[in-house]
Amino acid sequence: MWKLFTTFLKIGLLSIGGGYGIIPLIQEQVVEKNNWISRKMFTDIITISQMTPGPLAVNTSTFVGLQIGGMIGALAATIGCILWGVIISLALYKFFQMHQKSDYVLEVLKGLKSASLGLILSAAATILLLALYGSNKPELDFLSLNWTALFLFLALLFVLKKWKMSPVFIMFVSGIAGFIFYR
Amino acid sequence: MKKSIKVYLWLLATNLFISAFTFGGGYVVVPMVRRFFVAKKHYFTEEDLINMAAIAQSTPGAIAINLSALAGYKVAGITGAFISCFAAVIPPLVILTVISAFYKIFVSNRIIAAILKGMEAGVAALMVDLIIDMCSIILKRKSFFLSAMIPMAFIANFIMGIHVALILFFCCFLCILQVFYNKKKGK
Numbered sequence: 153m154w155k156l157f158t159t160f161l162k163i164g165l166l167s168i169g170g171g172y173g174i175i176p177l178i179q180e181q182v183v184e185k186n187n188w189i190s191r192k193m194f195t196d197i198i199t200i201s202q203m204t205p206g207p208l209a210v211n212t213s214t215f216v217g218l219q220i221g222g223m224i225g226a227l228a229a230t231i232g233c234i235l236w237g238v239i240i241s242l243a244l245y246k247f248f249q250m251h252q253k254s255d256y257v258l259e260v261l262k263g264l265k266s267a268s269l270g271l272i273l274s275a276a277a278t279i280l281l282l283a284l285y286g287s288n289k290p291e292l293d294f295l296s297l298n299w300t301a302l303f304l305f306l307a308l309l310f311v312l313k314k315w316k317m318s319p320v321f322i323m324f325v326s327g328i329a330g331f332i333f334y335r
Numbered sequence: 336m337k338k339s340i341k342v343y344l345w346l347l348a349t350n351l352f353i354s355a356f357t358f359g360g361g362y363v364v365v366p367m368v369r370r371f372f373v374a375k376k377h378y379f380t381e382e383d384l385i386n387m388a389a390i391a392q393s394t395p396g397a398i399a400i401n402l403s404a405l406a407g408y409k410v411a412g413i414t415g416a417f418i419s420c421f422a423a424v425i426p427p428l429v430i431l432t433v434i435s436a437f438y439k440i441f442v443s444n445r446i447i448a449a450i451l452k453g454m455e456a457g458v459a460a461l462m463v464d465l466i467i468d469m470c471s472i473i474l475k476r477k478s479f480f481l482s483a484m485i486p487m488a489f490i491a492n493f494i495m496g497i498h499v500a501l502i503l504f505f506c507c508f509l510c511i512l513q514v515f516y517n518k519k520k521g522k
Contacts, residue, residue, distance in 0.1 A: 168500040205357040206427025207397030214431040237396015238404040263510035266481045268389040270488025276462035283455035308460035330453015
């Protein structure tokens with residue numbers, strides 16, 4: 153159980169940037185090094201993670217923890233996984249607040265803001281391509297374009313801009329639309 | 336005291352709710368937090384939100400959890416951060432525990448796949464909406480350096496596939512260089 157906790161502590165610490173970039177890291181630790189789960193199962197976990205809410209790392213840690221030590225294992229792995237991120241985030245936030253008067257700190261924070269917006273844009277582009285073409289490395293042509301998804305995307309964006317709808321409402325509507333159009 | 340308990344309960348409920356609806360990656364949390372913490376309760380400003388998002392992203396771990404912790408901290412200190420984390424972890428923990436019992440059926444279910452396919456468009460719309468608003472805040476500063484950083488980070492990550500950590504590190508380096516240069520020039 154301790155091994156479980158420390159392994160996920162390590163995964164949590166090394167997984168900067170989140171998302172799909174950290175899949176190889178988790179796979180190496182969980183599948184190859186410790187043989188906790190099979191490769192096939194890991195692929196299934198990734199699929200399930202895409203289908204359920206919550207971050208991939210947390211989902212994987214829950215799944216692996218359950219396999220090895222039941223509910224307590226799941227808790228140990230999950231806590232290990234998020235501990236570093238939360239501590240470092242809070243520390244960094246405090247650091248920026250304390251040194252607000254330093255030009256260097258201020259400029260670095262401003263720069264990070266711009267860069268992270270660029271990265272959010274990159275994530276948005278990936279999801280948009282996934283929605284419109286069904287793959288994130290598509291051939292950009294009109295034939296394989298999913299017109300339903302494009303229409304849905306534009307309509308939802310319009311609704312959001314115009315009436316400032318709740319994100320939860322948008323998720324509901326898009327889920328129902330998916331159920332109607334893609335079934 | 337009574338008021339702070341109310342705030343804690345609100346944090347707990349809101350984060351549980353946000354976490355349960357975070358399909359499609361951690362970034363969706365940003366518009367969610369914006370909706371509940373900024374637009375509804377005015378606990379902090381959009382400017383604070385970009386600060387927090389930048390920090391949540393620049394540190395290890397899941398962006399969604401880090402951002403929840405920061406938002407909770409901003410509203411109610413360390414206790415708030417703890418409650419937010421706890422609430423953010425519970426939904427995936429519970430859902431995964433339930434699903435792990437019959438995940439084979441779940442993975443091959445066509446109706447669930449259709450709903451999720453629809454949600455991709457929803458997530459994309461939410462993120463584009465957020466990006467438009469956030470970009471306008473940064474562009475208002477009229478700093479060429481900061482404005483150029485947005486497309487640069489985008490190209491580096493999306494087109495060239497450079498690792499996020501490397502991009503953020505390089506960005507810090509450029510910022511420090513820029514301040515250093517401006518100070519020298521100012522002397």
